[in-house]
Amino acid sequence: MNEIEMMALLEEAEEMRSHAYAPYSRFAVGAALLCEDGSVYGGCNIENGSYGATVCAERTAFFKAVSEGAKDFKAIAITGAPKGEASASPCPPCGICRQVMAEFCDPKTFLIILRDGPDKPKTFTLGDLLPESFTL
Numbered sequence: 001m002n003e004i005e006m007m008a009l010l011e012e013a014e015e016m017r018s019h020a021y022a023p024y025s026r027f028a029v030g031a032a033l034l035c036e037d038g039s040v041y042g043g044c045n046i047e048n049g050s051y052g053a054t055v056c057a058e059r060t061a062f063f064k065a066v067s068e069g070a071k072d073f074k075a076i077a078i079t080g081a082p083k084g085e086a087s088a089s090p091c092p093p094c095g096i097c098r099q100v101m102a103e104f105c106d107p108k109t110f111l112i113i114l115r116d117g118p119d120k121p122k123t124f125t126l127g128d129l130l131p132e133s134f135t136l
Contacts (some may be wrong), residue, residue, distance in 0.1 A: 001075060006113045006121040009034055009077035014087060016042035016057065017079050023047060029080035029091060031057035033065055036072040041065035045080075058097040062104065073104055075111035077121075090114035090122050092129065101126050102133035 001009075009032050017030025022045055029045040043060030055063075058078060065073070080091030091114060093101070101110065107127035116122035126133075 001111060001113075003121060006075075006077065006123065007119065009040070009075065009113060010079060010115055010121060012040055012042060013057075013077040013079045016044045016061075017081075017087065018044075020044040020057070020083070021046045022083060024049070024051070026083045027080060028083045029057040029078065031061040031079075032077045033058075033061040033073060034075045034077075035065065035070050036074050037070075039070065041068075041070065056094060056097050058093050059100050062100055066104070071104060073110060075113055076101070077113040079115050086118070087115050088118055090116055092124075095130075098126070098130040099133060102130055102135060107133065 012032035013030040017028045020028035022028050024047050031043045033041045041061045041064045043057045045057045047054045079087040081087040105126050110126040112124045114122045
C-alpha cells in the first residue's frame with residue numbers, strides 16, 4: 001500500500017470514529033478493515049456500563065466482516081482520541097484485538113496503520129505488534 005491509500009483508509013477509520021459510543025471513557029476509536037478484494041468494513045468502539053461487555057472498534061470491524069463472509073484481510077487503519085478532539089497520535093490496538101487479528105491474518109503481511117500526525121501514517125505488521133501470538 002502506498003501512503004495515499006493508507007491515508008484514505010485512515011480517513012475511513014476517522015468516519016467510523018464519529019459513530020463511537022463511548023459515554024464512560026469519552027475516548028472514541030474508529031477502524032477501517034481492508035479486505036484483499038478491496039472491500040472495507042468499518043467499526044467503532046461500543047462501551048457498556050458492564051465494562052466487560054464493551055467491544056473495541058477493531059473487533060467490531062472484524063466481526064462484521066467475518067459475519068458477512070469475508071476472511072481475507074490486507075490491512076486495518078485505526079484512529080482514536082478523546083471525543084471532540086482530532087486524532088493525531090497513534091492509537092494501537094489492545095492485546096485482545098491483536099489476538100483476534102492473529103486468528104484471521106498473516107502476521108508477516110497484514111498491516112496495521114495508525115495516524116502519526118494529521119497527514120502521516122505509521123505502519124506495523126501484525127507480527128511487529130504481536131510477535132508471539134497464540135495460534136492453533
